[in-house]
Amino acid sequence: MNVVILAAGMGKRMQSDLPKVLHPLAGKPLLSHVIDTARTLNPSRVCVVYGHGGDMVPSRLAADDLRFVLQAPQLGTGHAVMQAADALDDAVPTLVLYGDVPLTAAQTLQTLVEKAGKEKLAVLTVDLEDPTGYGRIVRSENRIVRIVEQKDASPTELAVREVNTGILVAPTRALKSWLGKLSNNNAQKEYYLTDVIAMAVQDGIAVESAQPAQAWETLGVNSKVQLAELERIYQRNIANTLLDQGVTLADPNRIDVRGGLSCGRDVSIDVGCVFEGEVVLGGGVSIGANCVIRDAKIDRGVTIKAFSHIDGATIGADAQIGPYARLRPGTALGTDVHVGNFVEIKNSQFDAHSKANHLAYVGDATVGSRVNIGAGTITCNYDGANKHRTVIEDDAFIGSDTQLVAPVTVGKGATLGAGTTLTKDAPPDSLTVSRAKQISITGWQRPVKTKKQD
Ligand code: UD1
Numbered sequence: 521m522n523v524v525i526l527a528a529g530m531g532k533r534m535q536s537d538l539p540k541v542l543h544p545l546a547g548k549p550l551l552s553h554v555i556d557t558a559r560t561l562n563p564s565r566v567c568v569v570y571g572h573g574g575d576m577v578p579s580r581l582a583a584d585d586l587r588f589v590l591q592a593p594q595l596g597t598g599h600a601v602m603q604a605a606d607a608l609d610d611a612v613p614t615l616v617l618y619g620d621v622p623l624t625a626a627q628t629l630q631t632l633v634e635k636a637g638k639e640k641l642a643v644l645t646v647d648l649e650d651p652t653g654y655g656r657i658v659r660s661e662n663r664i665v666r667i668v669e670q671k672d673a674s675p676t677e678l679a680v681r682e683v684n685t686g687i688l689v690a691p692t693r694a695l696k697s698w699l700g701k702l703s704n705n706n707a708q709k710e711y712y713l714t715d716v717i718a719m720a721v722q723d724g725i726a727v728e729s730a731q732p733a734q735a736w737e738t739l740g741v742n743s744k745v746q747l748a749e750l751e752r753i754y755q756r757n758i759a760n761t762l763l764d765q766g767v768t769l770a771d772p773n774r775i776d777v778r779g780g781l782s783c784g785r786d787v788s789i790d791v792g793c794v795f796e797g798e799v800v801l802g803g804g805v806s807i808g809a810n811c812v813i814r815d816a817k818i819d820r821g822v823t824i825k826a827f828s829h830i831d832g833a834t835i836g837a838d839a840q841i842g843p844y845a846r847l848r849p850g851t852a853l854g855t856d857v858h859v860g861n862f863v864e865i866k867n868s869q870f871d872a873h874s875k876a877n878h879l880a881y882v883g884d885a886t887v888g889s890r891v892n893i894g895a896g897t898i899t900c901n902y903d904g905a906n907k908h909r910t911v912i913e914d915d916a917f918i919g920s921d922t923q924l925v926a927p928v929t930v931g932k933g934a935t936l937g938a939g940t941t942l943t944k945d946a947p948p949d950s951l952t953v954s955r956a957k958q959i960s961i962t963g964w965q966r967p968v969k970t971k972k973q974d
């Protein structure tokens with residue numbers, strides 16, 4: 521089928537310079553949600569009708585399978601679909617979606633498409649307590665005969681609670697001919713897409729309807745309040761899915777997933793955690809409160825303690841991270857690694873059982889197994905122009921407050937004394953220490969305060 525996504529409306533109530541459809545929901549533009557749902561239906565063509573924000577919409581969302589057409593000026597929903605007409609294949613039906621309605625389920629669209637088949641028109645409708653503002657579905661003997669907009673409706677029509685969601689499927693060749701016959705002779709002086717319904721009835725084409733499983737699937741975003749409401753609905757749905765999979769959530773209203781989160785069995789997540797990008801948590805993983813975790817693979821049995829920030833890292837089984845740990849991109853930790861508070865690790869590998877428990881910066885380092893990195897250790901990986909590597913071999917012990925001036929290697933089983941500034945390689949199995957000799961002066965007197973002279 522063809523898909524046309526209407527995204528030219530300006531979204532004035534968003535009070536923003538960003539085109540409405542680019543505002544993020546769960547970390548992804550509204551329009552991308554619609555495009556991704558459309559893709560699940562395997563459409564042969566997807567055409568996005570955009571309007572505001574210069575070429576921001578096509579340039580940010582460009583993809584091989586998308587075509588963007590500009591609608592300027594915006595003369596109504598029918599006019600918008602008309603702009604896409606040349607891009608539509610007559611041989612297959614056309615599905616019209618709205619770029620600001622992000623949460624429609626693929627299954628709902630699938631049902632609508634099946635209702636339409638090859639030759640019928642199908643409209644997604646919903647019954648609302650308060651239908652104000654929406655186009656009303658006018659039926660005669662239970663068959664849809666037309667849609668009337670709020671501003672054009674009679675009192676009887678205004679009483680109808682079944683409304684048009686805007687989403688419809690139509691046979692393409694017929695749709696194009698109806699679009700050509702639209703007029704803007706109505707209350708809003710717009711070319712209404714909804715007028716094609718009465719034209720179909722006149723041409724003897726059956727008009728079917730389908731309803732979404734959930735009413736919120738058809739909610740649109742016109743303001744920041746509505747955006748925030750949809751964000752909460754989306755997040756609550758994700759939380760429910762995680763709960764159904766057996767994940768323990770301390771509070772399903774206090775987790776945000778902006779991407780994909782996949783969890784093994786018996787995972788538990790405390791309040792205030794944010795997951796971004798693709799995150800995989802193995803069985804038995806426990807995440808403490810207020811962690812931000814992005815693009816990470818965390819193996820089974822790992823404990824992440826409160827307030828940790830993890831980005832672009834892989835963490836081996838049974839590791840213990842945090843509280844207050846920061847793992848940056850390129851971090852790969854082996855089994856049972858311990859990373860404690862105020863430790864920052866970047867682009868570094870730690871093999872099994874190694875530890876950096878307090879206050880350290882480890883960047884561009886290769887760390888072997890069973891290494892102990894003391895408090896205050898810093899890899900001096902950057903000379904102001906280039907980054908250099910630090911290698912710490914198995915079983916090394918790095919004393920507290922050590923600076924490792926890269927490139928440098930600490931040999932297997934080596935010990936560095938506290939306070940060492942390592943500028944040359946430390947040989948294996950030896951103590952290396954660089955430190956001014958300690959002296960004590962006996963009988964030394966502390967200075968005393970001199971009397972103020974006048
Ligand atoms: C439209 C429907 C109405 C339906 C309602 C559901 C028409 C005439 N009316 O009303 O029956 O109940 O949606 O929300 O179709 N757009 C363009 N170009 C335009 C005009 C609109 O791309 O020239 C896009 C908007 O960005 C939006 C969608 O079409 O995504 C709907 O536009 P909107 O102005 O919200 O339509 P309504 O008048 O609310």
Ligand code: CA
Nearest residue numbers: 653740741742
């Ligand atoms: Ca609307």
